[in-house]
Amino acid sequence: MLDAAAHMLLQQAKIKGERPADASFLPMSLAMACLLRQLPSGLAPPAGGLSFHQLDRLPRETLERTLAAMLLDEPLRAFTFVCALIKYAKLARQLLGICHEHMSNRRTTVQATQAVMQAVVEALPPLAAEVEEEEEEREREIVEEKLEAKAVVVTAERPSVKVSENRPGTLENRAAAAAAVATDPAGIMRRAVGRDIGDGSAVLETMRKFPTDARIQAHGVRALKGVVRSAPEVQKPRTDSFLTSGSASEEDEKELVRGTRETKTSSRLVVQMVIDKMKQFPESLPLQRDGLLCLAEYASQAEEHIAIITSSGGSISLINAMAALPDDVPANMAGLSVLAHPKIADEAVVRVNPESRRLVLSAMERFPLNEQVQGLSCLALANLSLRQDASMLEIVSKGGLEIVVESMKRFSTTALVQAAGCWFIAIVSGKNEEMKTTCLEAGALPACEKARLRFPTDPKVQQHAVQAIHTMLPGEVIEGEETSSPETCTLQ
Structure with a gap:
């Protein structure tokens, strides 16, 4: 769009015979460079959303879909993106107006160039004085450190290495590239x-x-x-687009x-x-x-x-x-x-670090009132215990079973905590008679029974609660019980 605007501006100047008296197009070149080639950082849209480069490259349907999703999920980011567009459009019109005045000989090259620079600087967000001083001090320290390091390297290596003196400083270049530090x-x-x-x-x-x-x-x-x-x-x-097009060719596929x-x-x-x-x-x-x-x-x-x-x-x-x-x-x-x-519980997946068990239990103890943390933690403990006897025994020995039962009591109306807790109890109680007794002593049976009665229409809670009750009380007849025994559980 800006390329077309600049071209039309030049065509208009040609038709009207407008030409800068000093025959210089420096202001227009500078304006186009700022707007198209090297956009200052303060004028770009915020990171994480749409960018001007994506506006140029992506199709319109994709842009509309992305913007719609941004409006629904992240309205604040969409608002900042629109604000960036307004600032960019305002600056573009201002710079094009300065260039038009220059070609009409109402401004000299020096005046137009200064006006372009002033407009860009005024459009940038203000930088706090403290931040500016810190950046300058950091730049000075970086330059001094590089000069000292380079002097030490040259002094130490020049007498001993003669072949490399006639070759480019490959090692020094690599070291400098590896130690490159950005100022902004x-x-x-x-x-x-x-x-x-x-x-x-x-x-x-x-x-x-x-x-x-x-x-x-x-x-x-x-x-x-x-x-x-x-x-x-x-x-x-x-x-x-591929699915909606009725006559998709082999090339499209x-x-x-x-x-x-x-x-x-x-x-x-x-x-x-x-x-x-x-x-x-x-x-x-x-x-x-x-x-x-x-x-x-x-x-x-x-x-x-x-x-x-x-x-x-x-x-x-x-x-x-x-x-x-x-x-x-x-x-x-x-x-x-x-x-x-x-x-995570799949046998084909590389086993996670044993430290994860301690971190999961620590998260449950640290955030006892967060139902999302409790539900995810119960499911994580079940994954870490499935087909891993040593891991399951360690979790139980660290008080993990009692923590899960307590979480089920605290969040008795939260389906995801009940489903994950019942599945963990089913895994532990199904190990052996000792683990079954441990579950009964921890109060796991009434917790699973209450979960089954409280959520009669929730298939996940019913499935895992019935499975846990059967492992703790084999042969128990339960009304409306599920017959399947899943290997995995997912939160709703």
């Missing part, structure tokens, strides 16, 4: 998100340029969390398969980067938190994603992040949702 990490990552087309490639490229900068990596993981979250929305229009494969590959690269950065920067709590939320979002999208996370070492990163954020409820819920996934 938030702005750099916002520009990367603006260039990204939804697959995270631009964000990954920027993160690789600053591999040791914890601030860049933290902003990058947050941006990748948005990429993973929006991946199904990007893929869905392709599938919908191949294109759909190719696009789906590319989306899965890019998502795996994104998740692998998140896991690697969680391992590399364990002290960065914002990075750990966003990494947890990203893994939880990825795990909820497809069942096979759990195997990808665990085989990539994600379970260790997940456990370490939960341990580093013991008082963060959303972070703990994200970690518990992964441990509560049915595929």
Whole structure:
């Protein structure tokens, strides 16, 4: 749109014979560079939503679908996006007006250039004085450290290494690249998100340029969390258009398969980067938190994603992040949702760290009044106990059975807590006679019976409550009992 506006402006100047007296197009070039090529960070839409680069690349149907989902799920982010569009449109009209005045010889080149720069600066958000001073001080420290390190390297290596003196400083360049530190990490990552087309490639490229900068990596993981979250929305229009078109050709089908494969590959690269950065920067709590939320979002999208996370070492990163954020409820819920996934109990999945049992019990004790945490924790304990006798015995010995029964009593009207608690009790009581006696002594039988009577129409509660009662009291006849014995349980 801006390219067309600039072209029309030049055509109008040509028709009317308008030409700057000094024959300079510097103001227009500067304005177009600010608006199209190097948009200042303060003028870009907020990270995690739609970007100007996506507006240029994605089809209109996808943009409308994404904006509609944003309005429903995140109205505040949609509002900030509209505000960014208004600011951008206002600035574009102001800069084009300055360029028109310059070509009409109502402004000189110097005046127009200064006006363009002033308009862009005024459109940027104000930077606090303290933040500006901190950035300047940090830049000075970084420059001094690099100069000192370079002087030490040159002094130590020049007498002993003669062959490398005639070659480019490959080692020094690699070391400098590895030690690169960004002066404006938030702005750099916002520009990367603006260039990204939804697959995270631009964000990954920027993160690789600053591999040791914890601030860049933290902003990058947050941006990748948005990429993973929006991946199904990007893929869905392709599938919908393929299904709704009655005469889809073989080429269309191949294109759909190719696009789906590319989306899965890019998502795996994104998740692998998140896991690697969680391992590399364990002290960065914002990075750990966003990494947890990203893994939880990825795990909820497809069942096979759990195997990808665990085989990539994600379970260790997940456990370490939960341990580093013991008082963060959303972070703990994200970690518990992964441990509560049915595929965690699958034999084909790499077993999670034994530390996870302690963290699950700790979360239940730390947040006793949060029904979501209690329900996810009960299901996570059931997953960690299924087909794992040693794990189940340790959970029971640490008081896990009593904690689950107490949670079922506290949240007697919450179906997800009752279903998950009954399933855990069924697993434990079905181990042997000793575990059956332990469950009876802990009051598990009346808890399961109350759950069955309170939720007569809930199939999950009925299924697992009947299974638990049968394991504790074999041969007991229960009215309306379910005959199946599932291997997994899912929360409603």
